[in-house]
Amino acid sequence: MSEFPISFTLEYPYTRTLGPVIGPFLTALRDGCILGIRCGNRVLCPPIEFDPDTGETLSPDLVEVGPAGSVESWTWIAEPSRKHPFQEPFAFALVKLDGADTAMTHAVKAAGPEAMSTGMRVRAQFREERAGAITDVYFVPEGDARDQSIAPGEGEVEISTHLISLTYNDTLYPHAARYAQGLLDGKFIGQRISGDQVAIPGKGYDALARVMLTEADDVELAPTGTVLSYTVITPVKYRGQKETEPYLSATIILDGAGQSLVQQDIRNIPLDELRVGMRLRAIFKPAAERKVDDVDNDWMYPSIGDVVERWEPTGEPDVPLDGLPESM
């Protein structure tokens, strides 16, 4: 059995309103200065909306701090992650800015760990391109700092955007790998579960009986089945849309299966000829053209890959509506 590596990138683009404290803080960063907030006799930087001791709302009494300060703790990041502010080794540090009573966690760009020490003086440097984000600034040892002339931006920063983008690498689970190999071989492989049902694709276990399944529970299903439902998709225009003409998308239950294959594209049957109960046969693509790239471990969105050339009518009489097979 060959291994099927899978890889996908999960992305969530977040847009958040910033509120009365973080908004002005990030606006100031864009404009080249750092703000703290008064909290009793203290100045907190980064500023927060609430007194950390009592939870009382703080009035947004913001004061400029820094741009220089002292390192309270640091760690030298020998191998940065893709998400770090620098892709070459740097330090994360707790920096207490002059005029502030609390430290901010941020990056220090220094020549090496020997250039870092607790208590050392650092100074803010602002990036050329600033977006009103915490990454607009970083710190350097005070001796490395250069004077900057920062042109203020326009308007208040009220929104932050943050794209979460994470890549995952896995392999198909053993049962999913056998299912994928089956598709490449032009076969539908399901798994026998409780009640003499066949799940396709299987899950590798029987959720009802709460037992693990093995290769011995695999069942090959015939490539014939019945239409349980369908819809006509009328393409609307959007970025990336490739469809121009209406087409059919059908739910098909294979003979002997307890679970239907959903969203099967039907391109070869006229729109007004597909019927619920119609008998269809899958005609597989030539072996060299079959692909299972989108077969995944996630059974909630099952795919049969790109292996079926077309679903064609078998010519058998339709299954009457009251005789349609049950589907999980």
Add this chain to the structure above:
Amino acid sequence: MEDIAIVAFAQTPCYRKYDDSEPSMIMGLVNQIVEEVEIDRHQIDFTIAGSCDYLTGRAFAFIANVDGYGAWPPVYESHVEMDGAWALFEAFVRLQMGDIGSALIVSSGKSSPGTPREIFPLQTDPYLGAPLGLDPVSAAGLQARALLDSGKATERDFAEVVSRSRRDGLSNPNAQVGKDVPVEDLLKEPYYASPLRKHDLPPISDGASAVLIARGQRARELCEKPVWIRGIDHRIESHHLGLRDLTDSPSSRIAARSLGLDAGSLDVAELCARYSPEEIVLRQALELGDGTRINPSGGPLCGHPVMASGLTRVVEVARRIRGGEAGRGLGHATSGPALQQNLLCILEGDA
């Protein structure tokens, strides 16, 4: 407060990569527990799980996991997007209401498909932390340096934690890492997130654990040796590292005080110390002395299935109490960077 006990527990080994699904990992544990106590799955009144969809990157992975703990016909269930130790907390509170007698707690995590160092910044402040990619390793490095600077620990202390833990891992069949490495050798290794070396970090693990708890009489019906939960509490600190004293764990101390914890009475403590300095912070904050055996399992440094790692600490203590090795013990769980949130669970056998 009603007496509540752990009546059964189970855990998987810690795997670098478990090749099958998360539900399949859970299913074996639940079956093991149900068989051990000889009851029908549906005689368990409440089920609660702790897991995190971000680990495998699967939206609604926690729903798929329901297959693993067996939910047909439907069961009364809940979920926390936290370590299973917090699911245990919720179940404990739920049982206090008195109308139901038993609860199954399941925790699971598969970190192998993702990159934990890129995922975990997402649990920090979304405006000021996450965009910096501020990851748990870096936060642990800041905590480690603060400890050194305060004089509360030395790099040798970190290495001693690692050396002892990894040696203990050798005798734990569920450990992913076990090694007998002297402190001197560890101190020769290069820094990774200075002053931390790679061995100060936990391995990346897949794994699961589960416990069944029950109220007083029901607990005695279900097993011969109930392990009583004498108290469970959890507290949290600020999400800004700069607002915390990283050399201390006031949240742990407050939880201990609220439980009336007498550290001297503990035979064993399983601490969810993911980075070696965390053990030192916790030992000092909880005032654990020489009479308390720390992390005989090897702890998270020998296997760290995120989301299950904390509940596994409770399981490890329960196992030692049931086995007669300990009379009273502490299970600890933590969440967030540099011990931000801490849960304590005091366990005791019948006298």
